[in-house]
Structure formats: C-alpha cells, structure tokens
Amino acid sequence: MTLAQEGSFLSKPDHVVIIGAGIVGAASAFHCLEAGLKVTLIEPETPGASQASSYGNAGWLSSHSVLPPASPGIWKQVPSWLADPLGPLSVRWRYFPRALPWLIRYLNAAWTYPKIERTAHALRSLLAGAPALHQHMAQQAGVGELIERKGLLHAFLSREHFLLDAKAWEIRRKEGVSWQELDAAALADLEPDLDPKYTFGVFVAETGSCRNPGAYTAALIRYAQTRGATLLHARATGFRIENGSLKAVLIEGGEVLCDKAVIAVGARSKAFATMAGDNVSLETERGYHAVVAGVEAGPRLPTMFADCKVIVTQMNQGLRVAGQVEIAEADDTPNWRRAEILRDHLLALYPALPRNLAPEQIQIWMGRRPSTPDGLPCLGLASGCKDIIHAYGHGHVGLVGSARTGRIVAQLAAGHPPEIDLSPFSPTRFN
Ligand SMILES: Cc1cc2nc3c(=O)[nH]c(=O)nc-3n(C[C@H](O)[C@H](O)[C@H](O)COP(=O)(O)OP(=O)(O)OC[C@H]3O[C@@H](n4cnc5c(N)ncnc54)[C@H](O)[C@@H]3O)c2cc1C
Known part of the structure; x- marks a missing residue:
C-alpha cells in the first residue's frame, strides 16, 4: 500500500451537513450515505410534515414533465393573473412589484420554442428514469409499496384540445417520451368514473406516482x-466560511462543524444562496390540495386535466386533488377558497363521488413550490465557497426530480464528476 492509499484509507469520511429534510434533502442524504460520507440533516420541523412542499404534492413521478411552466404567448394572460385572484394562476396585487423581476424572467424563459427545447433537454436529463430511482430508494427504506409504476394519464375534453398543446408534446417526443392516445371509448373503459365530457386521453407508461409523499420523505429520513445520519432539530441560519473554505453551518444558538453543506430548504433557499455568493431568482409558487377521504369513486390512474389545470391522485389518505399557482409572499395567509375550488373540480370530474361529504372527510393544505423562472432547479457548487452545494428550485417537479438530484449532490460532495451536464442548472445563470 502506498502512503497516499494508506492516508486515504485512514482518513475520516467528509462530513456533509444537509440543510432541510424535504424530499430533496432526504434523497441527498440517501445518496451521500451510499457514497460513504458522514451526514447530518438540519431540520426544525418534523421531516415530511405539512410545512414542506414535499408533504402535499400530487405525487406525480412524471419523468415526461420536461416543459417549463410558461409557454410562448402566455404574456397575454398577465392581466388576468392580476384581475382574477381565484384563477389557476394568480399574482397577489400587493406582491406584484416584488415578484416583477421574477415574472419578467419567467415570461422571457419561455418566449420562443428553441428556449423551451433547451429547458426540456436539460430537465429530461434530470428526470429520465426517475420512477425506477424512486422505487429503489423506497424499497431500501422499507416503503416500496408507496411507489407505483402504473403510468399517468392526461385527460382532455377532445382530441382538438390535445392538439392545442401539440407543440409541447412534440418537444416531449424529441426527448424520447412516448405515449398512447386513447379515444373516448378507450378512455371510458380505463376510467369508468370520469365525467364523459372528457373524450380524449394520453397515457404515459414510463411514469409513476407516490401514494404518500410526506410518509415517503419521512421514511427516507428514518x-x-x-x-x-444524525437528524438535528434546529433551524440553520448561515455558514462560517474562512478563506473560501466552509468551517461550519450556523444554527440558532450554535454551529455544526462540517466539510460540505447542501442548501435544500426549498422555497427558503434564496437567503442561503446569497450567503454562499449566488444571487438566484427564486419565488414561491404557492399551491393547494384537498383530500377527500372514505370515497369509492375516482380515477384508476393519477390524472391531469388540461382544462382546469388540476391533478387527481389516489393517495393512502384518500383522493387528492392538487393544483393552483398563487404568486404571493411565502408566509402570507392562504386563500382557502382555492382549496374549495379544487374540491369542486374534483366532484365535477367524477360525478359518482358523493355530494354530501362530511367536513371531517375533507382535508385542505397550502404548500410552497420553490420555483425558478425557467423551471430548472439550481444544482451545482456555490460561487462563494466550493464546499457548498445548491440543491433547490425544483418548482413543479421536485418530487420526481429529487431522486437524481440526490445522486448528483452525493457526486459533488464526494468530489466526483456529476452524471449529467450541470451547466443549465448553474446557480450563476441569473447574474
Ligand atoms: C400543490 C402542489 C403539487 C405538486 N405536485 C407535484 C408532483 O406531482 N410531482 C412533483 O414532482 N412535484 C410536485 N410539486 C412540487 C414539489 O412538491 C416540490 O418541488 C418539492 O417538494 C420541493 O422539495 P424540497 O425538499 O426542495 O422542499 P420542501 O419539501 O419544502 O422541504 C424544505 C425543508 O426545509 C426546511 N427548512 C426551511 N427552512 C429551514 C432552515 N432555516 N433550516 C433548516 N431547515 C429548513 C423545511 O422545514 C422543509 O422541511 C407540487 C407542489 C405543490 C405545492
């Protein structure tokens, strides 16, 4: 054995502190441990509980969700975003001036199809194969039954409505996504409880879903x-960096000595990114869900509805309808009318659902998508300190995207080359 080998054999593994125990922090911990690193997670709340976006999402492991949230021509809808506080996308008036720089970037990122194609190509590199990666993690954590790989369904009022979005599907096809188109009879056969006004479906077989994203996150942390790994119930406040090297992650009332740190606090990541030397563009796209427990009717497959922009998924807790985008201060009061609108959509979509739901059958929630304007997460080393890793900003695809994100975080933390090109995800791209 050479001295170098002996040294590496005897040296202690690097200590990585992961800030935030949502699904991104959890997947990062999973893979850092696989890489032989020492891991501490810092999280002030119960992992996977309702403060986290990872708790209440729609559970889609949609490896084909490669388009940014905006699209060319969407700027024409800006007045309605402000005028209709209950529309599928709204911006709170008093927050508009603060959100404006982000909104301009959001529109610009999807101004032309070539821009969208570049985003789709990058997102596909992050999301491809995600259902299998999640299945592996869930099985290792003893909750394999939470991940289903039955595919996902898009329901349209008609084939003409599907064709309105043909360009987006063409971009998906270029990225290797394939799907099966269902006419009215095939759709009714597959989804007998669905309102028959939906006469066209698109089934994407490569995808999957999670039956309880909060429990999945909690199981990965356990x-x-x-x-x-150590789970420290504390709130992180910053970093101690000396001569460009990370010495510790600061927490309220103390610090945790470490070699590497991962910023994985979802919608709360901007302040940490700034402390690490990068001025990122990150907003909170707030979303809502309603869960109806104890009902028989509903979808066989998790289903997205293009017309009312909601997703309906059978969860272990009941039938979850999720959606809505509300750009507002992260901690502003929720507008629970939005969750009621989701519930009303659900009842309309599946006419066999009972109308006389008891209040205790319905649970509502508001969550905070950590969203960049171009729909790509921030993933890579910080400019101000190469010991700090950015891993947030997954917006609408944080659950599905967390699996490969965790692998990449571990590769960066261990000093290995990342498995995909990270340049489109650079946290410096907003400079
Ligand atoms: C309605 C809705 C539907 C969605 N549907 C889907 C879907 O179907 N599929 C999909 O892929 N994605 C979906 N998403 C998006 C997805 O939920 C998020 O992108 C993802 O959960 C983000 O995970 P995260 O770990 O980055 O953040 P979070 O889950 O928010 O976790 C961040 C954690 O950091 C902790 N934290 C905060 N501040 C500190 C601090 N100072 N110190 C330490 N810890 C801190 C928080 O307590 C929290 O636990 C949906 C989102 C919403 C709102």
Whole structure:
C-alpha cells in the first residue's frame, strides 16, 4: 500500500451537513450515505410534515414533465393573473412589484420554442428514469409499496384540445417520451368514473406516482438515521466560511462543524444562496390540495386535466386533488377558497363521488413550490465557497426530480464528476 492509499484509507469520511429534510434533502442524504460520507440533516420541523412542499404534492413521478411552466404567448394572460385572484394562476396585487423581476424572467424563459427545447433537454436529463430511482430508494427504506409504476394519464375534453398543446408534446417526443392516445371509448373503459365530457386521453407508461409523499420523505429520513445520519432539530441560519473554505453551518444558538453543506430548504433557499455568493431568482409558487377521504369513486390512474389545470391522485389518505399557482409572499395567509375550488373540480370530474361529504372527510393544505423562472432547479457548487452545494428550485417537479438530484449532490460532495451536464442548472445563470 502506498502512503497516499494508506492516508486515504485512514482518513475520516467528509462530513456533509444537509440543510432541510424535504424530499430533496432526504434523497441527498440517501445518496451521500451510499457514497460513504458522514451526514447530518438540519431540520426544525418534523421531516415530511405539512410545512414542506414535499408533504402535499400530487405525487406525480412524471419523468415526461420536461416543459417549463410558461409557454410562448402566455404574456397575454398577465392581466388576468392580476384581475382574477381565484384563477389557476394568480399574482397577489400587493406582491406584484416584488415578484416583477421574477415574472419578467419567467415570461422571457419561455418566449420562443428553441428556449423551451433547451429547458426540456436539460430537465429530461434530470428526470429520465426517475420512477425506477424512486422505487429503489423506497424499497431500501422499507416503503416500496408507496411507489407505483402504473403510468399517468392526461385527460382532455377532445382530441382538438390535445392538439392545442401539440407543440409541447412534440418537444416531449424529441426527448424520447412516448405515449398512447386513447379515444373516448378507450378512455371510458380505463376510467369508468370520469365525467364523459372528457373524450380524449394520453397515457404515459414510463411514469409513476407516490401514494404518500410526506410518509415517503419521512421514511427516507428514518432510513438515513438507521444508516448513521444524525437528524438535528434546529433551524440553520448561515455558514462560517474562512478563506473560501466552509468551517461550519450556523444554527440558532450554535454551529455544526462540517466539510460540505447542501442548501435544500426549498422555497427558503434564496437567503442561503446569497450567503454562499449566488444571487438566484427564486419565488414561491404557492399551491393547494384537498383530500377527500372514505370515497369509492375516482380515477384508476393519477390524472391531469388540461382544462382546469388540476391533478387527481389516489393517495393512502384518500383522493387528492392538487393544483393552483398563487404568486404571493411565502408566509402570507392562504386563500382557502382555492382549496374549495379544487374540491369542486374534483366532484365535477367524477360525478359518482358523493355530494354530501362530511367536513371531517375533507382535508385542505397550502404548500410552497420553490420555483425558478425557467423551471430548472439550481444544482451545482456555490460561487462563494466550493464546499457548498445548491440543491433547490425544483418548482413543479421536485418530487420526481429529487431522486437524481440526490445522486448528483452525493457526486459533488464526494468530489466526483456529476452524471449529467450541470451547466443549465448553474446557480450563476441569473447574474
Ligand atoms: C400543490 C402542489 C403539487 C405538486 N405536485 C407535484 C408532483 O406531482 N410531482 C412533483 O414532482 N412535484 C410536485 N410539486 C412540487 C414539489 O412538491 C416540490 O418541488 C418539492 O417538494 C420541493 O422539495 P424540497 O425538499 O426542495 O422542499 P420542501 O419539501 O419544502 O422541504 C424544505 C425543508 O426545509 C426546511 N427548512 C426551511 N427552512 C429551514 C432552515 N432555516 N433550516 C433548516 N431547515 C429548513 C423545511 O422545514 C422543509 O422541511 C407540487 C407542489 C405543490 C405545492
């Protein structure tokens, strides 16, 4: 054995502190432990509980969700975003001036199809194969039954409505996504409870879903603990960086010494990014869900509705309808009318659902998507300190995108080359 080998054999593994125990922090911990690193997670709340976006999402493991949220020509809708506070996308008036720089970038990022194609190509590199990656993690953590790989369904009022979005599907095809088109009879056969006004469907077989994203996150954290990770119930406040090297992550009332740190606090990441030397563009796209428990009717497959922009998924807790985009201060009061609108959509979509739901059958929630204007997360080393790793900003695809994100975080933390090109995800791209 050479001295160098002996040294590396005897040296202690690097200590990585992961800030935030949502699904991105959880997947990062999973893969850092696989890479032989020492892991501490810092999280002030219960992992996977309702403060996290990872708790209440629609559970889609949609490896084909490669388009940014905006599209060319969407700027024409800006007045309605402000005028209709209950529309599928709205911006709160008093927050508009603060959101404006982000909104301009949001529109610009999807101004032309070539721009959208570049985003789709990058997102596909992050999302491809995600259902299998999640299945592996869930099985290791003892909750394999939470991940289903039955595919996902898009329901349209008609084939003509599907064709309105033909360009987007063409971009998906270029990225290797394939799908099966269903006429009215095939759709009714597949989804007998669905309102028959939906006469066209698109089934994407490569995808999957999660039956309880909050429980999945919590299980990954518990599994990390059984493999030696420490979960510290604390709120991180910043970094101690000396001569460009990270010494510690600061927490309220103290600090945690470490070699590497990962910023994975979702919608709360901007302040940490700034402290790490990068001025990123990150907003909170707030979303809502309603869960109806104890009902028999509903979809066989998790289903997205293009016309009312909602997703309906059978969860372990009941039938979840999720959606809405509300650009507002992260901690502003929720507008629960939005969750009621989601519930009303659900009842209309599946006429066999009972109308006389008891209040205790319905649970509502508001969550915060951590969203960049171009729909790509920030993933890579910080400019101000190469020991800090950005891993946030997954917007609408944080659940599906977390699996490969975790692998990449571990590769960066271990000093290995990342498995995909990270230049489109650079946290410096907003400079
Ligand atoms: C309605 C809705 C539907 C969605 N549907 C889907 C879907 O079907 N598929 C999909 O892929 N994505 C979906 N998403 C998006 C997805 O939920 C998010 O992108 C993802 O959960 C983000 O995960 P995260 O770990 O980055 O953040 P979070 O889950 O928000 O976790 C961040 C964690 O950081 C902690 N934290 C905050 N501040 C600190 C601090 N100072 N110190 C330490 N810890 C801190 C928080 O307590 C929290 O636990 C949906 C989102 C919404 C709102």
